Amino acid sequence: MNTFESRVPPPVFNDLIGRGHTVQYEPGDCLMSAGAVGDCVMVLRHGHVKILSGDAAGRERLLAVRGRGELLGEMALFSTGTRTASVVAHDAVTVVKIAEVRFRGFLDKYPSIQGDILRLVIAKLRALEGKRVENGPGTAVPRLLRALVEAAEACGDLLKDGAVLVPFTQNELGQMAEMSVLSAHRAVKVLRERKLLGSWPERGKVLVPCLGCLRAAALSPQMYGQDISGCGGVRSCPRR
Missing domain, CATH: 2.60.120.10 (Jelly Rolls)
Known part of the structure; x- marks a missing residue:
């Protein structure tokens, strides 16, 4: 860091x-x-x-x-x-x-x-x-990705299975990414569909199944237009 x-x-x-x-x-x-x-x-x-x-x-x-x-x-x-x-x-x-x-x-x-x-x-x-x-069509997901990586690296709690728990709400992460509440919620939905984010029962926290996959997606220019997915927390993932 x-x-x-x-x-x-x-x-x-x-x-x-x-x-x-x-x-x-x-x-x-x-x-x-x-x-x-x-x-x-x-x-x-x-x-x-x-x-x-x-x-x-x-x-x-x-x-x-x-x-x-x-x-x-x-x-x-x-x-x-x-x-x-x-x-x-x-x-x-x-x-x-x-x-x-x-x-x-x-x-x-x-x-x-x-x-x-x-x-x-x-x-x-x-x-x-x-x-x-950085604002405009197609930028919401990449911006939220970078905010997630920043928050995970600074404040994330490493869980036993290797996942990382980020102690911030979707709204707070959206603020870090300079985006509206609606855009943040839509971007979170996309990242969950791509297995880059998981579900966590406690409110105010976001689960990152694999920080390596999240970092790779945040650095990839393909996030602007192509479907890039994470491992969803597979232990054998080479990015872990």
Whole structure:
């Protein structure tokens, strides 16, 4: 997974962690608020968070999810100085909170890390912009596929049979894919017919029978026009 922690040498990462203090949050707690001054960054050590932003109608939309090893809040320090989105705990969350002055001291000590952070910021911005730009006939299923892969990799729970349980509703996944509720439900129906999604009795969760098949389908340009199916959870699937 391409997180901040995975891109930084362990001694350097540990130096950053040592400059902050641990804070714990309960599900639903707000870690950062849109419009607030960016006076710190956080490193996510346990749990998952949702990145939320208001739309034109004043409703909150789910933009992305983040898991362990992610750096949070860095965009404000590299741009306008204010938060452009809110960060909310999806489950029990533990972070290391680092004040801005200590974070800038870290960057002064390791100037090469600035390039890694800027590349991560650019990648996040491009991913969000790509969701907004890619729109039109035939794009709903591919867009939802990529949102599913992102959510599964960041927050998915691996089950005993190798399937992955994604703790988000169809509506939330649709928000991540920048699509309407109706389009999201139609795309989910298509993915279930193609055995890329399964059924789960508990509301608010989506079952991915085989994450390997889901990744392959998300990367395939054929999803725009041809019938690509998953294994449905077969243990002998070579993509597992």
